[in-house]
Amino acid sequence: MAGKTKANPTSKGQGKPRSAKPTNGLPKNWPSSLPYLTSPIYSSALTPDHLTALRTPADPFKQSETLPLIPASHPRGPSARVHILPITNPSHPAHGQHGLFAVRDLAPGELIAPYFGEVHPGTGDGAARHADSDYDLWVDRDGDIAVDAARGGNEGRFINDYRGVPEGAGTRRRANAEFRAVWDGRAGERGMGVFVLKAGVKRGEEVCVSYGKGFWGERKEGEGRDCNKVQSLVML
Numbered sequence: 001m002a003g004k005t006k007a008n009p010t011s012k013g014q015g016k017p018r019s020a021k022p023t024n025g026l027p028k029n030w031p032s033s034l035p036y037l038t039s040p041i042y043s044s045a046l047t048p049d050h051l052t053a054l055r056t057p058a059d060p061f062k063q064s065e066t067l068p069l070i071p072a073s074h075p076r077g078p079s080a081r082v083h084i085l086p087i088t089n090p091s092h093p094a095h096g097q098h099g100l101f102a103v104r105d106l107a108p109g110e111l112i113a114p115y116f117g118e119v120h121p122g123t124g125d126g127a128a129r130h131a132d133s134d135y136d137l138w139v140d141r142d143g144d145i146a147v148d149a150a151r152g153g154n155e156g157r158f159i160n161d162y163r164g165v166p167e168g169a170g171t172r173r174r175a176n177a178e179f180r181a182v183w184d185g186r187a188g189e190r191g192m193g194v195f196v197l198k199a200g201v202k203r204g205e206e207v208c209v210s211y212g213k214g215f216w217g218e219r220k221e222g223e224g225r226d227c228n229k230v231q232s233l234v235m236l
């Protein structure tokens with residue numbers, strides 16, 4: 001996953017933002033070994049009940065179930081808002097991997113990107129092959145649906161956790177974005193997206209979420225990864 005460049009990394013980010021122009025329909029720096037998805041793919045382990053839950057819109061009369069909408073007009077393919085860059089700063093905890101960086105200023109509440117991957121059962125046998133994934137999010141716990149971008153996805157899979165990420169003379173104190181469950185008007189189904197938090201994201205800044213303490217706790221203890229999955233990447 002590593003990619004060395006001659007860029008001179010700053011402590012704040014990865015230097016000047018560069019063009020997010022896609023190459024051959026793929027975002028720049030997309031790994032050649034990995035499928036780039038412009039819509040979700042579906043596990044064969046999904047049951048009709050899973051699919052019904054996935055394709056049932058949230059009840060508009062329940063405040064807690066009002067999902068942000070990705071409109072049917074939202075463009076597919078490489079993002080004009082963010083781009084994938086190799087992490088070249090040795091102080092960055094994900095040095096040698098990749099991260100996602102803003103191409104322009106992003107406003108609070110703005111959708112940065114949908115999160116595509118393999119939609120699969122969140123528990124049981126159909127979840128087994130995703131148990132060790134670091135790219136797996138809950139879409140809908142009640143409906144037992146998760147999405148895993150380990151074997152293919154879009155820009156969303158490159159979002160790092162804010163912990164230990166260099167900023168100024170120190171490290172980031174908080175996330176500037178978060179994963180949210182969405183209603184995707186293009187597919188007519190639930191999904192996940194990453195959205196800008198209230199401080200906004202400046203051009204050139206790395207987009208960072210909080211994977212949640214559970215993610216790092218599980219990792220430290222080397223315990224079962226099922227918890228790490230998803231608990232984590234979704235909630236602060």
Ligand SMILES: C[S@@+](CC[C@H](N)C(=O)[O-])C[C@H]1O[C@@H](n2cnc3c(N)ncnc32)[C@H](O)[C@@H]1O
Pocket residue numbers: 001093094097098099134135157158159160161162163164165
């Ligand atoms: C969803 S991926 C993020 C994208 C990843 N950097 C890549 O290039 O594929 C999650 C993985 O990124 C790395 N990572 C993300 N944020 C990190 C952080 N704050 N500290 C250490 N590793 C981090 C860990 O290896 C983690 O398992």
